[in-house]
Each structure stands twice: as C-alpha cells, then as structure tokens.
Amino acid sequence: MMTGEEAQKLESALLIERKDYVNRILSFRDQEPVKIITGIRRCGKSSVMRLVIRRILHDHVKPEQIIYMQFESMSFNGMSLQELYQYVKQRCRTGEKMYIFLDEPQLVEGWEKAVNSFRVDFDCDIYVTGSNAYLLSSEYATLLSGRYVEIKMYPLSFREFISFNHMAVSKRKNFLGRTETMMIDPSGAGIEAGQVLEAYMHYGGMPGVSAVGLSQEKSMMLLDGIYSTVVVRDILERNSRENGGRKADALLLRKIILFLADSIGSSVSLSSISRTLISERLVENKTKHGAPAVQTVSLYVEAIKKAYLFYEIKRFDLRGKEKLKTLGKYYIVDPGLRNYLLGYRLGDTGHMLENIVYFELLRRGFEVAVGKLGDREIDFVAEKQGKRIYVQVTQSMTDPKVWKRELEPLQMLKDNYDKYVLTLYKGIDDNAEGVHIVSLIDFLLEDKVI
Template sequence: MIDTHNLKKRDLYLNKMIAFQDSEPVKVVTGMRRSGKSSLLKLMANHLKESGIADEQILEMNFESYAFKNMNSDSLYDYVKQHVVSGKRMYLFFDEVQRVLNWEDAINAFRVDFNCDLYVTGSNAYMLSSEYATYLSGRYVEIKMLPLSFSEFLYFHDFEIKGTKSALGGTHKQVFDKNGEHYDIREVFDAYMRFGGMPGIADVGLNQEKALVLLDGIYSTVVMRDILERENRRGQKRITDPILLKKIVMFLADNIGSNISVSSIGNTLVNEGLLEDGKHKGTPSAHTVQAYVNALLESYFFYEIKRFDIKGKEFLRTLGKYYIVDIGLRNYLLGFRNRDSGHVLENIVYFELLRRGYDVSIGKVDNTEVDFIATKADDKIYIQVSESMMSEDVRKRELAPLQRINDNYEKIVLSMNTGMDSSYEGIKSLDLIDWLLSEAVEETL
C-alpha cells in the first residue's frame, strides 16, 4: 500500500501528465516494475483532489491486487459502470492494466461510453505493440518512466546541495543530509553509481544488505511475472528456460555499452563455459536468444541502442549496444565492486538523455565511434563520455570522432575530470556531475 502522505514528487512525469489532463488521449505510463508508476498515479489523483475534484469522481484500481485478480474486459467494464457517478466527469486510474485479459477492449469502451479521463500503467512494452496500438491508435500519449535521475536521487534521499566558497575564490559543491552532515558531491555520486535509482532504495536507506534484498525482489518480479509467466502471445516464442534467461541477463549486464550482436551471444556463452555445448544441451539458436533478449527489452530491463552512420545518414543493422535500466540492479547481479566505470558512466548519461526527451543512437564516423547522438525536433547533440580528460592520449581518442563531424550541431565531452580546458576547437568539455544536475530537463514528451 502506498503512503500517499509521504509521496515524493516526480515533477518531470507529473507535469507531463497534468499537461494532458482532461484531453482525449489515454495517458499510458510505461516503465519497469517498481520504477514509480503506481506512485505517479497517486500523485496525479492527489493533484485532482487538490484542484477540487471530488473523491467519488476518482476511481483507482491496481490489478496487482487480489481483489481484481480474475478480471477480464467484461467484468472490468461492469465494475467501472457501477461506480460511474451520473452527470459527473470520472477520472479512471488503472495500474498494471496489462494483467487484464483484453484490457484494450474495456479502455476503448470507456472512452466511447463515459465522460471520463483515463490513466493507465503497464510494465511491458508489448501492451503498446502493433496489435494493441491499433485499438488506441492516435488516442493515447505514452509517458515513459525511468528510475531516479541523479538529481531525483538527491531529493529522494533528503540530500541538499549547497555551494561553498573555495580557497581560490570559486565555489565548491557540497551535499548536506537532513542531519546536517556534509559530503563531497563525488561521494554522493559514487553512492548513486553503487545503489542506483530504484525509488524503493530511499525507503530502506543506503544500506547494502537492505538494498540487495530490495533489488533481488525487483529482479525476481520482473523475471518471474513479466517474462517467465507471460502468456503465449501470437507469433512469440515462449520464455521457458530460467537458467538460459539468467545467463543472458548476466551477459548483457556484464557487457553494457559494448558492441554486441545477438547471434554471437549464444556462442560466447558456450565459449565462456556458461552454457554446455553438447548433444543434450546444444547451443541455443540465434532465434531463441533473440526471443529472450526481446523479452528483456519488453520488460524495460535492458534498452537497445542502434548505430547510425553519420556520413552515410543511415541506421546500421549490425552491432548495437545494450544498457541496463538501473545500475543498482547491475551491481546486484554482478556484485558491488568497481568495474567498468567508463561504461557505467555511459549508462547513466544514456538514460539521462532519454529523460530529457532525446532519441539516442550511437554514431559511426568512418572507423571511429561517437558514444551518443541525441536528437529532438531540430536539436542535435553529439556526446562523448570519458572518465577523465587529463591524459593527452585520452583527449585525442575522445575528440577525434567529434572533429570528423562537419555540421554545426553542439559537440560535448562529459567527464569526471575535465582538466583545465573548457573547450577544444569548439568542442565543449563539461563536468559530468554538473551536467546531470543542470536544469536542462525540458518538459517535453
């Protein structure tokens, strides 16, 4: 049960929802389990009550609840019909609606039959895939929810940033907790890289044992409910082997930010001794591996990013990359140790770009690579992510791909240690933490 009195605000998402209040589209909140979708619906319901909507006009149903366990579209329709207040506009909130068989029939009927404003959440991308989307085509707006950004992490954990003057006359960011203890901003960012951004961590505190229990519960729920228990969908291969699924999860988690082809995953697992290669087991087919990867993408556990040939102006079909939705989950899977921090920073930047409303791809320039091309409407940014820009060799490596791009869009290198220079031939060098905390998050969908 969510405590509505102590709900932390998620203004980035709530403001999007409020912007579409009382408009025709169904507001569909998507994202991984436990990323805050249920709380967002509660925040929206609270907003309605604060703006004068009566309780009787608000109907909230969570289909994870046993009370609604066996509902189908018919019984859902009947239930809502009984609760509609005649002559009043209704506000209908349906949490985890994909658990209702043929849910889209009922949602469509509510739109037609009742004076209502509709809000739904779902933990699986399949709910908006082609066959369902045709029902709601052009009649829904998707709000994509992610775990906490670094600035949200600070807010959820009751940290406050204050600028203090340094001996050299500049300002130095320090973070204060609710007891007045202060920390260097880098220390708190290290905690974010360690524990991740699942909102539930704020309830248990930055305690490794408690965090592991919480993350284990999230992982188990995603894998069991959204992947292994999903119904046999038309044209989709069922996910029946929990051992193979776990090994693919571990492989992808260990290789975030690396160029991967699905056809090579099975072979790599065999070569590394993670799968038996024999007459009885055999190497899983590329088709099987693809089905398991698709299931992980559908449940928002991993996100795939495609490569774009900047000079040829086309997407490439080969060697995409995968990023994990939350770094805390990666640490839970692989162990809490410093590993591969360059790719972890990339992972954090990738999801921050998604939060800010950008479409993101990897850039290929001749035989070099740009970490991210972030596009939105007429805006485009090329971004490299590096741990440090102190070494001349690293500077050359990070700057070279950006220097080969001939257009006039912004080019940025984000790093934890920028060195002395703030730009190189027009390429900006920015502190990664400062960038994460910048107020550049625009209220766009």
C-alpha cells in the same frame, strides 16, 4: 469510486514528489489521449499515479469522480473483461467528468477493449500503468489508433536520488575561483558530490532502495525481489503463455542477462551472445525445438527489452546518415540491478557513467544513437525537436591521451551542432576547438548545461 476516507488516506500518505513525471502526465489532463505510463516494475509508476490523483483532487475534483483500480490487489484478482467494464460503468456519475486510473490492467485479458469502450461510452479521462512493452502491443495500438500518449518512466535520476535521500545541492568557490558542487545531508554536513554519485552508481535509483536508507543488505534483498519479479512475471510466465505453456529456460535467460550486464557500453551482436552460450554449452547450434541458437537468443533478448530491464541503442552512420542494424549496444535500466547481478566493480566506472548519461538523455526526451564515423565512434548522438547534440562520456580529461581520444572524433565532424565531453575530472579548459568540456555532475543536476 473513491470515498472521502480513501481521499484523506491518499492525502496523508508519505509520497515524495516526482514533479517532472506528474507535470508531464497532467499536461494531457482532460484531453482525449489515454495516458499510458510505462516502465520497469517498482520504478515508481503506482506512486506517480497516486500523486496525479492527489493533484487532481486538489483542483476541486470530488473523490466520487475518481475510479482507481490496482489490479495486483486481491480485490480485482481474476476479474474478467466484462466485470471490469461493469465495475467502471456502475461508478460513473451522470453529468460529471470521471477520472479513471488503472494500475497494471494487463492482468485482465482483453483490458484494452474495456479502455476503448470507456473512452467512447463515458465522459472520462483515463490513466493507465504497465510494466512491460506488451501493454502497447500492435493490437492495442491499432484499437486506439493513435488515441494514446506514452509517458516513459525510469528509476530515479541522480537529482531525484538526492531528493529521496533528503540531501540538498550547494555551490561554493574553491581556491582557484572555480565553482564546486557539494551535497548537504540532513544533519547539515557537507559531502562531496562525487561521493554521492558513487553511492548512486552503487545502489541505483529504485525508489524502494532509497526508502530503506541505502543499506547494503536491505538494498540487495529489495533488488533481488525486483529482479525475480521482472524475470518470473514479465519474462518467464509471459513467454510460457505465448508459447502454448512451453516453459522458457530460466538458466539460459539468466546467462543472457548476465552477458548483457557485463557488456554495457560495448558493441554486442546476437551472434556473439550465441557463441558465448554455445561455448558454455548452454545452447546448441540447433535447439531441441529446431530453432537456430541465434534465433533463440533473439527471442530472449526481445523479452528482456520488453520487460524494460535492458534498452538497446543502435549505431548511426554519420557519413551515410542511416541507422545500422548490427552491433548495437545495451544499457541496463538501473545501476543497482547491475551491481546485484555482477557485484560492484570499481574498475568499471567509465561504462557505468555512460549508462547513467544514456538514461538521463532519455529522461530529457532525446532520441539517442551511437555515432559511427569511419572507424571512430561517438558515444551518443542525441536528437530532440530538430536539435542534435554529440556527447562523449569519460571519467577524466586530465590525461593527454584521453583528451586526444575523446576530442578527435568530435573534431572530425564538420557540422555546426553542439559537441560535448562529459567528465568527472575536466581539468582547467571548458572548451577545446569548439567542443564543450562539461562537468558530468553539473549535467546530471542542471537541464541548462546541455
């Protein structure tokens, strides 16, 4: 259980609020579902868990009612399933509601059985974090039988990036009478919003990167550590455990990751990845274990997705009204990680903006697909609670050719759902035959824009 001294230490800890996640998690407080917070390593899950504990303590809960276990600490290293159960049992107080927080418990084999027993045996409210999708394996899902809720966490949004770097948003009228967005830094100086967005695209949204002050050298060192940990612990080591100790090919894995990073926003098939790797002689048509190259690539890509490094988005046939199994797209969870892998590319802004919009739609609770309309494509078809929107993303709408290219697929749609083009440079028009032309920065900063 948490001591008064530990509670005071938590209270004084320098934790920057991430209210959207904390509020979402606490909306399920004292309800039966186990709250499971998932996301890539170092995206802030542990900090959000501590923020949740802080909020609960503020609500007249005693420190002795809190059990917090951080399984990457040596304090719990090598703990068995039985030891985990006994540790919690000995600290549960009769007649009082207990709040159990388990940070990365998948390091304990069979941890899910202990969690299920806590739920049955004690009067408790349970919160769990995990850094890969194996946490919600079919076995665990079956064991809890729908008695859990998943809260998906991502690196910092653009709004959070501004907050973490101690900037404020300011609006002003330009000489044409249109509203412009500016950022005010801690010294009071104004910065163009586009420059701050460029910094976000450059450094990304890992909280640790903002914590060191957006230093190029320090950010690359931090991102190297994050990438290495994800690859080694969540992909290579897990792959080895699940394949009887047979080691995965680290070079092949890196080549696949680089291929995906270089192809964000483009249609990709496992066959195209395989052909590229075969041409580079990194994989043969038949591997030494007898598996076809495409099957080998598929296993690696699945492991990459389960580590939350890349997310796959499927295509949706808007005429046939069905999801297509081929030629999906992949987006990387953080722009900074892509720049760590490939270097910063000034000429690739369009794809990076797509990447940022995709994850912002996920943060807002949308289910997202790529729209296929004959031989045309719509960047995103996003649905939430029966609402659908269509979204195109482009750097600028000032070129007539771009204007036509982005608008035509949306204007071909004959339904009444809202249609948007998100752009950095929108020109004068806010509406084109029913299509809303919206500032991409306004979209990132304000929920009500879409």
